[in-house]
Amino acid sequence: MQTLPNPTTNRPLTDTTIHRRKTRPVKVGNITIGGGYPVVVQSMINEDTLDIDGSVAAIRRLHEIGCEIVRVTVPSMAHAKALAEIKQKLVATYQPVPLVADVHHNGMKIALEVAKHVDKVRINPGLYVFEKAKNTEYSQAEFDEIGDKIRETLEPLVVSLRDQGKAMRIGVNHGSLAERMLFTYGDTPKGMVESALEFIRICESLDFRNIVISLKASRVPVMVAAYRLMVQRMDELKMDYPLHLGVTEAGDGEYGRIKSTAGIAPLLADGIGDTIRVSITESPEKEIPVCYSILQALGLRKTMVEYVACPSCGRTLFNLEEVLHKVRDATKHLTGLDIAVMGCIVNGPGEMADADYGYVGKQPGFISLYRGREEIKKVPESEGVTELINLIKADDRWIDP
Known part of the structure; x- marks a missing residue:
């Protein structure tokens, strides 16, 4: 009897092995995302980054229980400069921990400052450059004009990260797509993918490829569709960037864990995904066991009995x-x-x-x-x-x- 292929992976339905998508390795401190390395576990501290001691303690707590990359938020220049002290104190009192800075809302100057102190900078294409509300369709000329502005503001950060050998996450969120993407592609996975591709092309034009991509949504079907479409488009364009998986704003308790698993696990089972973060409305330490349970259940990492x-x-x-x-x-x-x-x-x-x-x-x-x-x-x-x-x-x- 003929065995039909899995329509998603194009492999036999009887194949019980997870064949991970081949991606380029991206170094984040002493951790590598992609390139065949084990799926990396991430989380994010809740502390105000201006609280140096509190942030160091929170990062250490996460790292000690298996969080391999820790993200912090940098809403101001003062927060960005505080990362220098946080990193120094970690080295002096504990050990180096791979750090990612989250930059939002016209954070060009903030991003340039924090790029000196962390291993990776995460930017949200929908929030990185201010786009004046137009509330109507965009002509191609208007669309391209904003694209030129994005390149102008993104280029210094890309060059800085490239020259320092550091990484960037292009982190698209379904809930914060830029207005021109919404009017051009709709509130859809396609809009999310095109938003990511616009930033990827700018990076590539500057010979920068230490990039990780995420396309998060609070609705599982949207999130799953966006990642699958991203893989399809990257395959067409001969791109091999690693993917960061997560369901954003999943909530708390049992349902938050189930919702995160429902989004992350099907993609990992199809070989999609190189690093994961479970976002639940609880202390960050509660996220790490969920990540490892997902990876263990799929046979991707063996960290417990x-x-x-x-x-x-x-x-x-x-x-x-x-x-x-x-x-x-x-x-x-x-x-x-x-x-x-x-x-x-x-x-x-x-x-x-x-x-x-x-x-x-x-x-x-x-x-x-x-x-x-x-x-x-x-x-x-x-x-x-x-x-x-x-x-x-x-x-x-x-x-x-």
Whole structure:
């Protein structure tokens, strides 16, 4: 029987490997985005950048739990200059951390200042240059005139970043498209893509290609469509820039996490995306576990134990939820392992075939422990977690918490 290709990736539907889109490597401090490197995790501090000590502490907190690139906002020249002190203090009291400055609202001078102190500058094409409201269609001449103004204001920043070997993120937001893009292309993914391409072409004309692209939206279907269209257009234009994925303003709690995952995961599964940020209305530290969970679930990064567990049913021979919590509490500090907790023998060995270790209920009051597909021993349920740990230790795969 013929296997049809996946309409998005053009690969066989039976292909279970994620084939990441080939992109150019872009250095951000000591981290590389794209170029086949692991998908990078980012977040952003909430502190006012004028608060030097508070900002340093916030950056350090994020970095210590796995955030690889940290973004800060620079709404004024004073904030931009404060980044010099923040960077120096990080080096003196902790270590260098890749920093990105967020520049908005006619921030040409601010961007030039902050480019001296950070590793990457993020600009929003819809806000970088002031466009006087016209509230009507734009002629080609008017459209091009504004494009010339954009080039004039962007060129010094591009040259500065190019000469320093630093990077830029061209960060388009659906909610802040420039007016002429709205009137020309509509409030659409196409408008987002064309906005990004306009800035990319300016950078390329100045021989600057240390660029990362993002096209964020608060509505998942818009966000996903924009990234897919961007990839299509870049392929047509022989561009290979890495992509920064994120659903902006996703909200908080369970829904915020689900919404972010719904937008980021399908693109990563299709090989699209080189760095991600989960934007939830909670402390930035809460974003990092969500990022790693998404990457772990897709097999793109292995940063924690992968737990395989059945949902429980009438055949289950122990309190599965309780036991899973006990197993997780005892082993969650390990990395690179797959551990299965299965309630009965019906699905156990088959469903957990890819796991390194299995904890299976085979008869009331007893647990069978597996190494891969091989049953190693049967122990009383009360000793199950302890004996699982002993098995991992016997294989020299245990580390103390």
